Amino acid sequence: MKNTVNNGSTKLILLHPYVQKQGSSTRLYWLIAAVSIFAVASLLTFIYTRETFTTTTVAAVTSITTAASTHNHHILPKSVTKALIHYAATTNSSDHMSSTDIKQISDVLRQCPSPCNFLVFGLTPETLLWNALNHHGRTVFIDENRYYAAYIEEKHPEIEAYDVQYTTKISELNELVTSVREQVRNECRPVQNLLFSDCKIGLNDLPNQLYELDWDIILVDGPRGYWPEGPGRMSAIFTAGVLARSKKGGNRKTHVFVHDYKRKVERVSSEEFLCKENLVKSSKDLLAHYMVERVTEEGNSHQFCRNHYVRAT
Known part of the structure; x- marks a missing residue:
């Protein structure tokens, strides 16, 4: 709200104090909202990352355990x-x-x-x-x-x-x-x-x-x-x-x-x-x-032993 005072040729406009307070309050509300949104986003990111890490870890442990169990199962x-x-x-x-x-x-x-x-x-x-x-x-x-x-x-x-x-x-x-x-x-x-x-x-x-x-x-x-x-x-x-x-x-x-x-x-x-x-x-x-x-065709495929044969006597 503004008041006008006519003092000769000069007009003086006065702003009521509560108007200034209202503008500051609006900026404060926006600041609080922004901080709240950032906090919620950070919390959701933390929860998602934790769940992903936990799921990956459990999957890895399960895989290792299954492999070990399978190996032991064959013995x-x-x-x-x-x-x-x-x-x-x-x-x-x-x-x-x-x-x-x-x-x-x-x-x-x-x-x-x-x-x-x-x-x-x-x-x-x-x-x-x-x-x-x-x-x-x-x-x-x-x-x-x-x-x-x-x-x-x-x-x-x-x-x-x-x-x-x-x-x-x-x-x-x-x-x-x-x-x-x-x-x-x-x-x-x-x-x-x-x-x-x-x-x-x-x-x-x-x-x-x-x-x-x-x-x-x-x-x-x-x-x-x-x-x-x-x-x-x-x-x-x-x-x-x-x-x-x-x-x-x-x-x-x-x-x-x-x-x-x-x-x-x-x-x-x-x-x-x-x-x-x-x-x-x-x-x-x-x-x-x-x-x-085992011997490849390119290897020593025409000889059984490296040493001399043993005579069958």
Whole structure:
């Protein structure tokens, strides 16, 4: 509100004090509103950021926990493993493995990345044990007795077993070793697909899919080999060496175990096709553990061992 005072020719305009106060109050209201809006915006930003951080953290922890749980889920508890080994080693069979040898293979199985591909030559008293220890992997058994293989599969449907016809004889050991040396650059190459090979000592009648798998562990505990006309394990050991060297992927090295290593056929064949430089350990001459590395076509694919051959005498 304004008052006009007429003082001669001069007009004096007076502003009432409450008008000035009203203008200051308006500016104060706007200032308070601006501060309030800024405070609310800051609070909302803080809440959103906190929730996002919490969600991200929970998701990360959940992911790590799930991964750890999945990894642990693929490994049998140590107590279960020990129990299986104990009862397998104390069976009443006269040809079972010792607990020391079983544990050596079991330790490697426990360290094998899942899923683990495990190839076993021979259906033995430990067959159910090997399949159980590799419960999240693939375990395949090869045996020379088609009737026993069919019986095992019928009685234990969880077992994957195939029969194969061996054409070798223990009495032919020297001849077979010589033939491999002569054909090492042709049919008996260390790196090849045996499905298409005519190497006399190689196994080329396994199911086709088995030649395509990258085997992590191979155990040679068959066929039978304790009389001159028996098939012996020359072919199984040779085939294991070729499969290990011919891998296309997976781990670079394959664990190859040979049971009954004290016998001549097993020892000579292993030194010839698995090689001394790859020997990790031998247990009282009963179980030999080799680690054979895959070889590329550009690598040393025409020689089994770096060292000289061991004469089969």
